[in-house]
Amino acid sequence: MPEPAANTFAPPQTPTPPTRAAGGVGTPRPGGVGSSPTRPDAEAKVNGAFDYASDLEFPGMLWGHTLRSPHPRARIRAIDPAAALAMPGVAAVLTAADVPGKRHYGLIEADQPVLALDEVNYQGEPVAIIAADTLDLARLAAAAVAVDYEVLEPRCDPEAAVEAGDYFRYQPVRLGDPDAQQPAAVVTREYVVGMQDQAPLGPESGIAVPALDGGVELYVATQWVHADLEQLAPCLGLEPDRVHMAIAGIGGAFGAREDLSVQVHMAMLALATGRAVKMMYDRAESFVGHVHRHPARMRYEHAADADGRLLYVKARIVLDGGAYASTTEAVVGNAASLAVGPYEVEHVTVDAWGARTNNPPCGAMRGFGGVQTCFAYESQMDALAEALGLDPLEFRRRNAVAQGSKLITGQVVDAYDPGRADRGRPFSPLADMLGRVKDIPVPAVPVGRDIVDLPGGTGNTTHGEGVRRGVGYGVGLKNVCYSEGFDDYSTASVRLELVDGATVAYLHTAAAEVGQGHWSLQAQIARTELGVDRVELLPNDTKAGSAGSSSASRQSYMTGGAVKAACEAVRELWRDRDLADGPIEATRVFRHRATKPMDPVTGQGESHVQLALCVHRATVDVDVELGLVKVVDLTCVQDVGKIMNPVALEGQIHGGSAQGLGLAVMEEMITRDGRVMNASFTDYLIPTILDMPRMRLRIVENADPEAPYGLRGAGEPPTLSSTPAIVAAIRDATGLPLNQIPVRPEHLTAHFGRQP
Amino acid sequence: MSQTTAPFHTPADLAEALRLLAAHPEAVPVAGGTDLMVAVNYRLTRPAAMLDLTRLAELREWTDEGDAIRIGSGVPYARITAELATVLPGLAAAARTVGSPQIRNRGTLGGNLATASPAGDGHPPLLATGADIEIASARGTRTVPVEAFFTGPKRSVLQPGELITAVTVPKAAGPQQFLKVGTRNAMVIAVCSLAVALDLDARRLGTGIGSAGPTPLTAPDANLIELPWGRTGLFNDALAEEFGRRVAAAARPIDDVRGTAAYRRHALAVCAARALRRVWTAAHGGSGR
Numbered sequence A: 001m002p003e004p005a006a007n008t009f010a011p012p013q014t015p016t017p018p019t020r021a022a023g024g025v026g027t028p029r030p031g032g033v034g035s036s037p038t039r040p041d042a043e044a045k046v047n048g049a050f051d052y053a054s055d056l057e058f059p060g061m062l063w064g065h066t067l068r069s070p071h072p073r074a075r076i077r078a079i080d081p082a083a084a085l086a087m088p089g090v091a092a093v094l095t096a097a098d099v100p101g102k103r104h105y106g107l108i109e110a111d112q113p114v115l116a117l118d119e120v121n122y123q124g125e126p127v128a129i130i131a132a133d134t135l136d137l138a139r140l141a142a143a144a145v146a147v148d149y150e151v152l153e154p155r156c157d158p159e160a161a162v163e164a165g166d167y168f169r170y171q172p173v174r175l176g177d178p179d180a181q182q183p184a185a186v187v188t189r190e191y192v193v194g195m196q197d198q199a200p201l202g203p204e205s206g207i208a209v210p211a212l213d214g215g216v217e218l219y220v221a222t223q224w225v226h227a228d229l230e231q232l233a234p235c236l237g238l239e240p241d242r243v244h245m246a247i248a249g250i251g252g253a254f255g256a257r258e259d260l261s262v263q264v265h266m267a268m269l270a271l272a273t274g275r276a277v278k279m280m281y282d283r284a285e286s287f288v289g290h291v292h293r294h295p296a297r298m299r300y301e302h303a304a305d306a307d308g309r310l311l312y313v314k315a316r317i318v319l320d321g322g323a324y325a326s327t328t329e330a331v332v333g334n335a336a337s338l339a340v341g342p343y344e345v346e347h348v349t350v351d352a353w354g355a356r357t358n359n360p361p362c363g364a365m366r367g368f369g370g371v372q373t374c375f376a377y378e379s380q381m382d383a384l385a386e387a388l389g390l391d392p393l394e395f396r397r398r399n400a401v402a403q404g405s406k407l408i409t410g411q412v413v414d415a416y417d418p419g420r421a422d423r424g425r426p427f428s429p430l431a432d433m434l435g436r437v438k439d440i441p442v443p444a445v446p447v448g449r450d451i452v453d454l455p456g457g458t459g460n461t462t463h464g465e466g467v468r469r470g471v472g473y474g475v476g477l478k479n480v481c482y483s484e485g486f487d488d489y490s491t492a493s494v495r496l497e498l499v500d501g502a503t504v505a506y507l508h509t510a511a512a513e514v515g516q517g518h519w520s521l522q523a524q525i526a527r528t529e530l531g532v533d534r535v536e537l538l539p540n541d542t543k544a545g546s547a548g549s550s551s552a553s554r555q556s557y558m559t560g561g562a563v564k565a566a567c568e569a570v571r572e573l574w575r576d577r578d579l580a581d582g583p584i585e586a587t588r589v590f591r592h593r594a595t596k597p598m599d600p601v602t603g604q605g606e607s608h609v610q611l612a613l614c615v616h617r618a619t620v621d622v623d624v625e626l627g628l629v630k631v632v633d634l635t636c637v638q639d640v641g642k643i644m645n646p647v648a649l650e651g652q653i654h655g656g657s658a659q660g661l662g663l664a665v666m667e668e669m670i671t672r673d674g675r676v677m678n679a680s681f682t683d684y685l686i687p688t689i690l691d692m693p694r695m696r697l698r699i700v701e702n703a704d705p706e707a708p709y710g711l712r713g714a715g716e717p718p719t720l721s722s723t724p725a726i727v728a729a730i731r732d733a734t735g736l737p738l739n740q741i742p743v744r745p746e747h748l749t750a751h752f753g754r755q756p
Numbered sequence B: 001m002s003q004t005t006a007p008f009h010t011p012a013d014l015a016e017a018l019r020l021l022a023a024h025p026e027a028v029p030v031a032g033g034t035d036l037m038v039a040v041n042y043r044l045t046r047p048a049a050m051l052d053l054t055r056l057a058e059l060r061e062w063t064d065e066g067d068a069i070r071i072g073s074g075v076p077y078a079r080i081t082a083e084l085a086t087v088l089p090g091l092a093a094a095a096r097t098v099g100s101p102q103i104r105n106r107g108t109l110g111g112n113l114a115t116a117s118p119a120g121d122g123h124p125p126l127l128a129t130g131a132d133i134e135i136a137s138a139r140g141t142r143t144v145p146v147e148a149f150f151t152g153p154k155r156s157v158l159q160p161g162e163l164i165t166a167v168t169v170p171k172a173a174g175p176q177q178f179l180k181v182g183t184r185n186a187m188v189i190a191v192c193s194l195a196v197a198l199d200l201d202a203r204r205l206g207t208g209i210g211s212a213g214p215t216p217l218t219a220p221d222a223n224l225i226e227l228p229w230g231r232t233g234l235f236n237d238a239l240a241e242e243f244g245r246r247v248a249a250a251a252r253p254i255d256d257v258r259g260t261a262a263y264r265r266h267a268l269a270v271c272a273a274r275a276l277r278r279v280w281t282a283a284h285g286g287s288g289r
């Protein structure tokens, strides 16, 4: 059995184990909250010994493979697996007719066929699955399955889909009366955001093993194992208690592992053959085997009065959801509710759609609906500041939300110490952060002398020729945890036990360690709360209650909160008991405060749990003749409420900023008539170390009174604000309007061709 | 039917390799494997057999032939950059741009040529300097000038049973430049690239263009631009720009996911003007820009 090993971390100095409660908040603890203990997975990941899902093997296992549609839209007339089945070593070829239970699944709406029924709606849609002795044989067998397609014209234009009423969700926001205002300045622009991919380095992978109880065991890289189970069991026609799942080593996620990928397919093959089945996508398949970030087309109109106060905002936002629903509904909710960002404005018209097309399905990715609009509203804030003759930071400061402000949904900003005031005015964390970023001098990074410090890098394209510097700012507002009335909770069990004379705390949750350092965080909380040093993490599996998803920047808040609550319960029991008499255990379910759905007509409602802010300043060097960009500095001010683990936090800010940099200047899944043109790391470019500058971070701790330890989710906000900051800096260097991301070299040089 | 049963021949020297290749024409040579194994992993090719070139000492050396350097086809990029930057600055600069350190440690010029991708970074400097490709088979050895080597996208004059044994590159007789445009600052396939070599002895200019046509290209018309040889003061921006226009005109680019044809032409013109200014200034005591 490929049981994932328990992850142990013991700090070097283990004092005499206490048998009576000694811990509690406020007791600093080596390896506790606020410190950066070595991650339990660090050494194995660095030396290559870590078992990722793709490394798992099982004696006698078969390899599964997916036959996918080459067409973005087609009717399936017939599927003939005979030639594939005749190949020696091929154990099974399954199609939609072989799905034991429900034919569809989905995170919000069950509309994604397990295997295509009589039509395919995107290129790469699974049509049949094959199990064979080797992966190569499974691929050859897939090629031998004869599928008779009637190819149809794909519908790829999201605007046309919206016109035709073909969308997953329409969400308006109505506030005040924009048309009745008398602005001093108005800017109207259109913005385009390309399709970004999460590009996790670990491909989709897992093993399914038939279980003795007639069910099936799955070891799989996933962000939310209980949501998998809930979708999987009905498709397999099994009771949920017959599906046993454990999270296998995850090589990055960023939203790509929220939807099912290999899960149902390998389980079907295992049940059909009675043997263990492994599936592992290659890079090309991974690019079509998970959902992407929604591409967007947005039209924004921003208006201000003569004092530099926002008067109104009108926004028309069309997100392309692709062929199936995935989480588009929730992404549209975020795009609409966060459409103007962290600014006060009393007159608003927002119309946001998630269109249905034959493009690749889009769903969760870090930033989740907040990224696209952030690029638009921050570009607008710069344009309007310029129109007003105001400094861009000053213009933002004048409009920044404060404690007690209302968002455009009517949600009151109540996430800060209510007693805290700023020169008699309600405290505005954003105004404070804008002041801080202003106080950090723009770094005097010399224009590079070595080619690796210049735009174009080792390509040796410039030795300084054509290089101009620019500086730009970006601010992002992201909701943390699940919004709009979702019952969002996490479960943790803690058992305190004497093991060979040592006090050991065992933690059991189903929370996915996707690389963010969540295992460390759980252990830190247990050390602080229980005053013990040795903490062991049990495998993350469905024997524990649901922890919810490792997404929405929520796991420190939610599973952190659950671990804290369970530790507190154990600590309470421990006051009256001696561990020598037996282990002490407690399980706790943690919920954040309730939220409400957005009103379908006005968009009003307290839809979000927690709000998190991040500010970036980017300094870039642009080779304006070749259109090549080198980001030479990113300065970031982020409010995290409480620094739980400094090293992990910095990693999140660096990583989030890098992903935002990628969207700003290089990352795009290019589709043509519904076909993906660059499903490889040769042509889907993500930033390298020569693209990502050293960062200057100023981390602010404005505690959220509602959240465990006052913390704010930190993983997503930097992904929002780094993109508009970088694009603003490129605008500053080039003087070009740049309304489309990623900014490509030809966008920066197109004007040369137009010169006489 | 597993993936590991294909025979893997491991000849110890070149003669044995050529014999084995004659006897097993289906065997695919593998040097660094940085092109081939990607194709194998994606099942774009399923070699019936492989022939390992990494043990052939003859291919892993370079020698000084007086006015040229003969580089064994199996010398990895990392060594070209480290050991040949003075005598072959253009090729060394190109080698430095290939992939990542891991790729440069394994990847070879022989593999680059045999793959014959229009985007191969090794090709433009070879075209700019007029290198010769040495090809051997059990039947004997032939030498092909690099301009005649490429016949189409990923196609060359290389025949089954033949191995590239060496590339002979004239020693630099003046400054050389290689510029590669990519949408990322490292580890990127060229959107377009350009090599320029100034031969002060022969008073000749050489060019090589990458990723802007069905094969790597030269720019004969640009090579013939009239330069004020020996007269420092007479070089000017108009000359550099005219050279840029001629290089751009020699390109035959297409639109693809890496860039548009229009951008490639524009970028080549910019790169060419910069390259010519740099080599000219370097030759005439300037800063080397």
Ligand SMILES: Cc1cc2nc3c(=O)[nH]c(=O)nc-3n(C[C@H](O)[C@H](O)[C@H](O)COP(=O)(O)OP(=O)(O)OC[C@H]3O[C@@H](n4cnc5c(N)ncnc54)[C@H](O)[C@@H]3O)c2cc1C
Pocket: B028, B029, B030, B031, B032, B033, B034, B035, B036, B037, B038, B053, B073, B074, B097, B098, B099, B100, B103, B106, B107, B108, B109, B110, B111, B112, B113, B114, B115, B119, B120, B121, B122, B162, B163, B164, B165, B187, B188, B189, B190
């Ligand atoms: C991550 C990555 C990044 C890359 N970046 C670049 C880049 O920036 N620029 C670039 O130009 N390339 C790049 N490449 C492609 C590749 O590294 C180069 O083309 C390299 O030169 C190939 O050499 P090799 O020795 O690895 O060839 P192999 O993969 O061993 O062989 C390639 C082909 O050549 C044949 N072959 C090899 N040697 C001989 C010989 N002596 N005689 C006859 N046939 C032979 C093989 O049969 C095979 O068909 C990259 C590849 C990867 C994986």
